Amino acid sequence: MNLSQIDAFCIIADTGSVSEAARQLDCNRTKLSMAIKALEKELDTQLFIRSGNHLSLSEAGKAIYKDCRNLLVTESRIRQTCVQASGEFNAEVWIARDDSLPDELWQDLAHRLNKQFSATSFNMALASSGDLANLVVTGQVDFAFGVDYERINDPNTTSQPLGKIRMMSVCNATHPLSKLRRVSDNELRNNMQAVMVYLNEKDNPELQPLSIQHIGFSSFDYILNSILTEGAWGVLPEPLIRHHLRNQDLAVIKHTYGLTQEDYCMFSLVGMNEHPGMTWLADKLNEYLFDF
Incomplete structure (x- = not known):
């Protein structure tokens, strides 16, 4: 079992199609099918139920999907941490936040974030609490912070409580x-x-x-x-x-x-590569809410 097989498994599970997964991964469809067959053989279990051109997760596939997603997120964090440590990381991160916490706090955190992760450009946008999760789902921002009014149960979105x-x-x-x-x-x-x-x-x-x-x-x-x-x-x-x-x-x-x-939460897409700066920011907000 390798991470490329896990990645293929998750993309096919999300799309329900080997062809669409191959398009998203920009790879050969046959190679992708072989990767899934090899994974099923190694695990000695059927991961997908095939119906024509559509694939849906078997019970075993459903049982391991979350763990597979977590493996990919962990791999991404390890890679980003190593690149960040070597000073090569460069990115642009879009953040939405509501105004439930004082502006003075956000200004302080923004300046400290910028100094600590100087290789990254951070863009912060003010938004309504009720729009935060939707801004993440629609890809308008990478992460969002605020009061969780929606309490959505979207399989593509995570809502991580940082405090009450x-x-x-x-x-x-x-x-x-x-x-x-x-x-x-x-x-x-x-x-x-x-x-x-x-x-x-x-x-x-x-x-x-x-x-x-x-x-x-x-x-x-x-x-x-x-x-x-x-x-x-x-x-x-x-x-x-x-x-x-x-x-x-x-x-x-x-x-x-x-x-x-x-709940005051951090919103992100499932499987989103969490920038180290967002981990730092989430910790600082958690500390503020705990002390408050």
């Missing part, structure tokens, strides 16, 4: 809702809400507005500004608003679900 982030239902400290000892659903419905919206076409019940009147933004910062200046209420991440709570500009709404927790 507390979400708070808040309003301006002078808002009538802040004076109530207990706030009902009906009272929330009758007050203007600032909500998170995103471009991804998938419906997400968790992001549906509760209030009859609402205004939507793709940025937590815009939601915050609307709460501070326009008399709205909304749900915001604690790291973004801690200083406003300390200064008593904002008040936490005393509602049953006034405080919740969400």
Whole structure:
């Protein structure tokens, strides 16, 4: 068993076709078929069920697919680490992130990332939390970081939790809702809400507005500004608003679900060659969230 056979197995499993896999790998179709037959012979098991020109994974194939993918990811990491250590690595990495964590933190991490991995160009784009996974799936960015609202179960995407982030239902400290000892659903419905919206076409019940009147933004910062200046209420991440709570500009709404927790994640494609810089960045974000 060798890594070229494992690679062929995974590509054929993804495409369901030897011809398409050969096209993607830019190799001979016959050579690819022989590699799979050799792998099946060595493992003494049938990995694919053949139906005409289409191939689907057998039960044994399904059982080993994830491990095979992990082998390829490990191989890629080893190669990239060695190249990085020799100073030859050169790449461009696109990153999307939401604004659930303070800009000051991201500016600091971006500068440190750039200094530590100077052979790589890092491009960071601000995006709505709900669009992060979709930006990775569609190939618009390589990695994304933010609150995992989608909780997608896409076989092509991984969502690696880096820590928990507390979400708070808040309003301006002078808002009538802040004076109530207990706030009902009906009272929330009758007050203007600032909500998170995103471009991804998938419906997400968790992001549906509760209030009859609402205004939507793709940025937590815009939601915050609307709460501070326009008399709205909304749900915001604690790291973004801690200083406003300390200064008593904002008040936490005393509602049953006034405080919740969400996963803060790194999104990437399954089998994506993880740049060492992204491992470093994920570790730093994990440390920040743990200390927070």
